[in-house]
Amino acid sequence: MARMKLFYLGPEGTFTHQAAMTAADQFATLGDFDLIALPDVPAIMQAVQSRQGWGVIAWENNVEGYVVPNLDALIDAPNAAGFARISVDVAFNAFTVRGHSIYDCTGNPVSAHPHGLAQCTRFIAEHHLQPEPASSNAAACRDLKPGRVALGPSICGELYDLDTLAEHVQDFDGAHTEFLVIAPRDVVQELNARAHSNDAGDFETIITFIPLVTGPGVLADLLDVLRDAGLNMTSFISRPIKGHDGTYSFIATLDAAPWEPRFRTALEEIAGHGDWAKTLAVYPRRERPNPPVDAWMLPEGGVHITNRAPEGWQYTEEARKELLW
């Protein structure tokens, strides 16, 4: 089978490494993957676009939102697109050098990226550990010294031959980061064509639009076309183009593949208006919860008119306070 390279953000043992291991498993029928750590995302983009292999980049976290620099990099990459989306739970284990128990470490330094330290405050307090920031969780595990503790993804135990003192030491469960697996655009076309002809089920698409005219209603006009095509949108953000204040691009995630006639017709109409468009990723549809939005789920405060809206609600102190009008 073909040997292929899969690039990820190093050092070994990052959450991106964990996503890359999942991707290598998932695409095992396509090749034997050598997982290769690179120092930053621009290096990954460059390696993929020069056809040295495929790459894995962080895309979105349910607590922190989009990884905007990676989003900007993919928008601006002439020859890379995503074809798979992989979710990794943000879960931390506590590690020591082999043969040391947690009791040997009480009161000693604990090392992780500042974000990692901030996500494991209960465990750190419970064992009276002294937080010591590292450049990454993986680096903290790699550079761990006897008598000290490092916090990092579970894969660091095996990678760096460490003892696992405790699993899932993060303060809150439920955080997850999603990654895109990227390849040169013609490879993505070929992979998609294969999946499509195998009737591989439903797809999602991430696409960027840049209206060349600006002013009120530009975005509404764009979304009207997607609505009229019956396309369901699951995420949407505006971004300044390459960070330039006062310019706008829009990034939408839609429940459809661009080759479906209704989506294709909508894209022809949008491009026909003169808007710039570029598809960033097409990948198999994720299983997603679809909870109805109930009142108990709403944030505190706000205005919410039910069927029995009182006459003159607009003039209440409550409406003034919540809408600031």
Added chain:
Amino acid sequence: MARMKLFYLGPEGTFTHQAAMTAADQFATLGDFDLIALPDVPAIMQAVQSRQGWGVIAWENNVEGYVVPNLDALIDAPNAAGFARISVDVAFNAFTVRGHSIYDCTGNPVSAHPHGLAQCTRFIAEHHLQPEPASSNAAACRDLKPGRVALGPSICGELYDLDTLAEHVQDFDGAHTEFLVIAPRDVVQELNARAHSNDAGDFETIITFIPLVTGPGVLADLLDVLRDAGLNMTSFISRPIKGHDGTYSFIATLDAAPWEPRFRTALEEIAGHGDWAKTLAVYPRRERPNPPVDAWMLPEGGVHITNRAPEGWQYTEEARKELLW
């Protein structure tokens, strides 16, 4: 004059501290401000809502995007809203303990938050410094030892009595973070009413909507109302409600105040549909560039049909590659 507390994310010398100093100057006619560092944003939200003072929270960075946890916190805060927006350049100075030149430090450790270290790679390489992560740039400056270098906001020099070795040592200029100044909602109502009656010029509004029905077109229907009211939108994102997958809230920044009749009418219509709505901030309109979007500004690749679109562009290899259809 009234003594008032203004809370910010510590330790002393963070970019948030710099924003708080700017806010204290800007609102000097309203009170004498004691600037108080707190350990995290939930503590700031709590202090503001219990009427201990006003607060400053990071909102958006032009490179990294929204500070999503702060956005989620403001959406869910029953009694806090923003009334001013302040921009701080993300610029780093290099500091030493007084009396040490950069030549004393060559080859020695340099300390900052990992993000700060990543933003000053050229300076670090030029002086052969050894990166050593800190929990924050301000903490790196506060804890600096002789012969070592710390990187941080310019205000750290005076705060921690350090020598400034070099100014603006970041690899790229032009990054800036915007902050909101927040207060209890009735205080924001009063400040806005005062500004409004003084004819203080134009305002911007940040507002959250949650449609109680879901499905294709929900967002388009919402934006149609804003378009038909002639409201100009400058930023827009979707967010899962409190991070719950499969639920949606929308956060829009608009060039208008909620008390302007066209905006008020649009809000009445949206709320009348049964959508949940809450205004997060109303503040004086920023001076913003409004560059026309020219072809040279577009990202690489993509599809862009000009007036002279060739017949059958949809069937070209180019369109297939860029749209992945």
